[in-house]
Amino acid sequence: MNVTASPLAETPANAQKIDGGAFAANLRQRIAAEVARLQAEHGVTPGLAVVLVGDDPASAVYVRNKGTQTEAAGMASFEHRLPADTDAETLLSLVRQLNEDQAVHGILVQLPLPDHLDSDLVMNAIDPAKDVDGFHIFNVGLLGTGQKAMVPCTPLGCLLLLKDQLGSLAGLNTVVVGRSNIVGKPMAQLLLKESCTVTVAHSRSRDLPAICRNADILVAAVGRPEMIGADWIKSGATVIDVGINRVEREGKQRLVGDVDYAAASHVAGAITPVPGGVGPMTIACLLANTLTACCRINGLPEPEIMD
Ligand SMILES: NC(=O)C1=CN([C@@H]2O[C@H](COP(=O)(O)OP(=O)(O)OC[C@H]3O[C@@H](n4cnc5c(N)ncnc54)[C@H](OP(=O)(O)O)[C@@H]3O)[C@@H](O)[C@H]2O)C=CC1
């Protein structure tokens, strides 16, 4: 008998697995139906352009997945691959060309960009109406002031899962670990809008485990494999794991989140897996944003697929 076994070993792994893959598949189906209707009634096909600078293999996988799912939804997909040493003017002139292109309703420039390129400058060159990532300063400002904005896909996907799981989020204690412009900050804005009490923690936060233990909803967007253990989690909490970390286990490449899933499922009430949690929701929300952008640009009523 293992006398040093943690008390966790005796607690059943009861947490509900939040199936982001299934939720996203359902969302994509509803998007595809709207795309078909838009084509039949208005002769318009939503188009998404993705720009990839350099040849990071992990980025290439996301870009390929996005392309396949865009086409499966009946949308037009445009891919632009530029070499890692592309200069700023070449990238900016491509963005301007996509801004003008009538067949393109959404523009995504994959981040991070190589160090010599200023990503703020590039994001702010995108027409805000086509900014399906929601990273343009105009959309960031709209979201921050509670106005109708293009909402960043990953936090939007997390919010959809949370509302489906919990209904109203009002009054809940939420902790977002990570303060990036692409996940942590917009996630905090969305939760605030839902009347949550929001704490944003980061690498300089003191006693992170104690902060996290206070959370009814814990969102992890850090980029550190399995950093968050069972003893960081309040009993029954809802845990959203945004992290996508490639690690080697038993000689094989595997994806793990920022949360130790196996340990956390003894304590949490519900938890998203990696893969199959937030990742697929990000792509589904990207398609939803592209559809929304297409309707707004063409002066058509927006479909209510997200409600
Ligand atoms: N599922 C999906 O669709 C997506 C997944 N991701 C994944 O989510 C993760 C986060 O991405 P992103 O926001 O872009 O990452 P960034 O690297 O931009 O930000 C990471 C954040 O985590 C904080 N942090 C780092 N180390 C610690 C630590 N030891 N303790 C507490 N906080 C820490 C940083 O703090 P500080 O600011 O102080 O440096 C920073 O705010 C990554 O794994 C990424 O791959 C990202 C986008 C989409």
Ligand SMILES: Nc1nc(=O)c2c([nH]1)NC[C@@H]1CN(c3ccc(C(=O)N[C@@H](CCC(=O)O)C(=O)O)cc3)C=[N+]21
């Ligand atoms: N401008 C920009 N916008 C982004 O939204 C953006 C970005 N840049 N740079 C990179 C990050 C990361 N990201 C992911 C999207 C989908 C999955 C995804 O589909 N993940 C699958 C598994 C994928 C796999 O097997 O590799 C899953 O978690 O189940 C992951 C990560 C978007 N990002």
